[in-house]
Amino acid sequence: MEYRIETDTLGPIAVPASAYWGAHTARALQNFAISGIPVSAHPHLVRALAMVKSADARANGELGVLSQDKVRAIRQACQEILAGKHHGQFCVDVIQGGAGTSTNMDANEVIANLALEKLGHGRGDYGHLHPIDHVNKCQSTNDTYPTALRLALAAGALELAEELEQLASAAMAKGTQFSGVVKIGRTQLQDAVPMTLGQEFRAFGNTVREDCARILEAVDLMLECNLGGTAVGTGITAEDGFQRRALAALAEISGLPVRAADDLFQATWDVGAFMHLSGMLKRAAIRLSKICSDLRLLASGPQNGLGEISLPARQAGSSIMPGKVNPVIPEAVNQIAFAVAGADTTVTMAADNGQLQLNAFEPVMAHVLLQSIGWLGAGAASLRTLCIDGIEANSQMLRTRTEASAGVATALVPSIGYAAAAAVAKEALRSGEAVVDIVAGKQLMDLVSAKSVVDAAMAGGGTRMPGSVG
Known part of the structure; x- marks a missing residue:
């Protein structure tokens, strides 16, 4: 060479x-x-x-x-x-x-x-x-590097927001598709009350959409720059008028409405905007991880788990167990979330250890934040195209389970009272008899009225008293 x-x-x-x-x-x-x-x-x-x-x-x-x-x-x-x-x-x-x-x-x-x-x-x-x-x-590393980092994070976060919005839309579409699929909701992993699978997926979509909005709010903080402050905020070595001209040019080149920080001294050392963005990334990651964990649980089985939904088969799942297929896409997104949570700790420690007029640890913040943004975007795209879009509901099994569930007794509480409903639920669990049949047999309600209340609950619309006006 x-x-x-x-x-x-x-x-x-x-x-x-x-x-x-x-x-x-x-x-x-x-x-x-x-x-x-x-x-x-x-x-x-x-x-x-x-x-x-x-x-x-x-x-x-x-x-x-x-x-x-x-x-x-x-x-x-x-x-x-x-x-x-x-x-x-x-x-x-x-x-x-x-x-x-x-x-x-x-x-x-x-x-x-x-x-x-x-x-x-x-x-x-x-x-x-x-x-x-x-x-x-007319520059110092201390104003050009943070300004460039803010632009980079803003651009990356905007791309991430687009991916999250597409993921939210995909989940909402499944919510519409599954709007008539009844199931039993669960609290603390125990059977609770009837709902629809569509409601569950719409909740997923709205969760992702909320996080998208929070990330977009964080982008605005990235647009406040200390360019022109040079070393510590005094603007030493920069010409008069440089900051105004440079920021105007930067807004034109980047297409982003960058603006000067109100206090260049503070802006030269303060990394609060990076911490805020990191927090929003962690929020999105952890909530997305929760959704992925739910998908894995709902798809568990296929024969001896919940088995409420079927995820698209993406690869053979075992080197020893023939025919096994694992939920690899949600698992990958879970791991992205773990890394993003760790990155947030890194940003926190780096922010805490800046001294006096400069934080020397922006390089590690830059790396973990940009990595988190990139990984979350890729994970969201993968989850949407390789998992969510291909999910199928095991509709008949869910209806059969729901009709036989003691959980539907909750829907009858307004009609027969809590104590009577509790006794019905206990008997249904013991005998395996349908809740509506037990209620009718005990002459707590006639069979038609009991079925009407339970059917309304199974449709995901809550409880309606017999004869009430909707």
């Missing part, structure tokens, strides 16, 4: 001649061989960095502190990154010291060397266009 020699404040260092990154990135690769996961694993963050650098270059050009040929070259380089090119050059580890400086410098170096080629110069020929003096002009 051929190398070029670049120099930073620590001295010379060899850089692969073919690399667009430079000296700072080379040292980061030596220092942070930690996870083996490069920043390029999070394309939203790579694109967001390019957006920020493009907007800053435009602002510097408008202020007359960066020549138009450099502005064009930098912005052309950024446009290529936005188009998906050169992402492999963002190679520093997601776990890094320095509050994101290695990621910012990786971006500065890649953009600088791409821009140099567009100006007719070689990689590393920084006398013509420099990663810090030109690409990073």
